[in-house]
Amino acid sequence: MFRRMKLSEIGQIVAGGTPKTKIEEYWNGDVSWITPKDLSSHTSMYISNGERNISKKGLDNSSAKLLPKGTVLFTSRAPIGYVAIAKNEVTTNQGFKSIIVNDENDNIFVYYLLRNNISVIENYANGSTFKEISGTVMKNLEFDIPSLMEQKSIANILSTLDEKIEINIQINKTLENMAQAIFTQWFVDFEFPNEDGQSYKSSGGEMVESELGMIPKGWKVKKVEEVTKIIRGASPRPIQDYIRDEGIQWVKISDASSSNTRFISSTKEFIKEEGRNKSREVKVGTLILSNSATPGIPMIMKIDACVHDGWLIFNEFREITKEYMFHFLTENRVGILSLSNGSVFRNLKTDILKNYKIIVPSSDVVARVDEIFKSINNSIDNIENQITTLAKLRDEILPKLMSGEIRVPIE
Template sequence: MTGEWKECKLGDVAEIVGGGTPNTNESKYWNGEIAWLTPRDLSYFNGRYISKGERNISKLGLAKSSAKILPKGSVLLSSRAPVGYLAIALNEITTNQGFRSLIPNSNTDNLFLYYLLKNNVEYLKSQSTGTTFIELSGSTLKSLSFLFPSLPEQRAIASVLSSLDDKIDLLHRQNKTLEAMAETLFRQWFVEEADEDWEEGFLPDEFDFTMGQSPPGTSYNQEGVGKPMFQGNADFGFRFPEERVYTTEPTRLAYPHDTLISVRAPVGAQNMAKVECCIGRGVSAFRYKANNDFYTYTYFKLRSLMDEIKKFNDEGTVFGSISKTDFLQMGIAIPPEDIIEKFEIHAKPLNDKVIENCIQIKLLEVMRDTLLPKLMSGEVRVEG
């Protein structure tokens, strides 16, 4: 091996840099060519490398704020609302004040630093303070100590973990391509080539659906006993929900390959059930009436209605919601079943490949997450 690990403060291995926000009332500070991130940009970000957020700032906005240009390879760490989102800058980038970004020195590998922080997110949160929301200060972050191996071993460790993440990223990209292909087929068959003679009806004319209902609180557990429980959007991953909570007294059920739609906070997140599961009041489950095997059509038909479904985010006082009555009254065109069957023949292999990839992604994530603490503690060593 390449030597003993040394305890180092983060401030000694990287420069800690904050961010800033230009005056939002000054239009000339915005819509420029400088990428600018907020923690929100990482809220649904699955990768490691990020190039931009929802908004850009101008050179004048940069000059008139405390935002700073971060070099390519900087490790971006959200330090409030919430603490612990992580990414690596794919190019020069700026952030708002919700970040404490780390620019590694010459003896620190940026990928190793990324994985080190990823392995210690809960610790970082524990070192944060605040009443309205917790925040990790720059001075605190600089003072936190961790064990670091030599630079060659850092790179070797990062290479092992990165190879797994590379495979995960590849499968995510492949899934996006496959979903885009299936969506294109749906649009061609059921939008562009739609027949004016198709029957007009309502959503329940084509689909059975179940509105979720939360079981008694005493039936929840984390031990894997009972049925997986999905309350709403917060439990949704990519295509298959994350199995976080189980219940021994399920009330409303969804079945394998049902299309799941969040019905509150927010309305319109979409997913697919992997197994028979309990759905709480934040979820509804849809399946094609005439043939449960037509789950690809169901998934993309609901996606095609998403603009109408998401309008209900504007309803209500605190947050939007969509009710059973709203779904019952939602108008749709009903294509002939033989056309739907032909679509399934062409699109189902694409959809099934997405499902297969999702299963493989989960296996790779488990492998990575098992290795991460062992590699970061030195319990498992690799040659540098």
């Protein structure tokens, strides 16, 4: 049995606040303070802290409120619709309308209720500069709510799927870290296994001088442009005239920053067919690198798509492989970014990267490590496919569970 209820009947709606930024003693304390930006790339249900903390004095001298563990956090502006659950006591800035769920309702169910109704809630937003959901509007939003027991059953089904997804995400992160550690061991520390299976450098392998310091004998130092072709993406202008709800997948930097893995497997936006020739097409398996906004993020394409001018595209590898270049870019991100420019948004110029120096190992070592990387990548790819399947299942049953189309057994 579902009953029509206002959100204010489900829990207390609480806004947030920001202490004065010029008063240092209000900041860097031990009170967790969450902003919409903290949720922009956050993928798990729970969040414990944001990028910054505030102090007890900052809390007491601002409109920020200390929210109890289990509070459902909902961004009400910039943008509307990020949702998470407080893993511990937290505060938020004014970009939230959070719900302290009462004992007659289940907070995990409310989390999924909001996720399922983001587009509905957005329709109630107002504002000239940016759209926002007011506290009054949030309190008066109405939804069909089942009994507490059914809420718990629905929440259990959906959270079980999300827990499995989260476990797989963590496994993939471990595999990615393992691959990067191998790259560091072989090509930074030069402790790759020699013909006797011993670590090259520490077992006395011959080293020679180079412009990047001592490197194994037979290895070389080249410019990046000598081992791969780099071209910049392109954007049809004005881009707003080409954005569509469906069409050619359009890769933005946010698609990388919100991804759980090294792969781009979907995009949030699309462009119409007429924009294809005004952009750059990339195929499945292509290595791309962000060069603006959040520069220096290497990603591998799992879809055919178009990329804008905030991306660099890598093709035609010589003497090294795509996998070697991916890990090289990851290993050297800080050094590469130190050469970028821009006061507000950092930009990585194509010519800077083309002239960046790279160590080129002997062909046999490249071939050996590539086999290892391919094995790890196959595991990552298989787990990524599991994540996609589980997420698709969750997204398909979510609206059906929330509407009562699918009813669940109540224990």
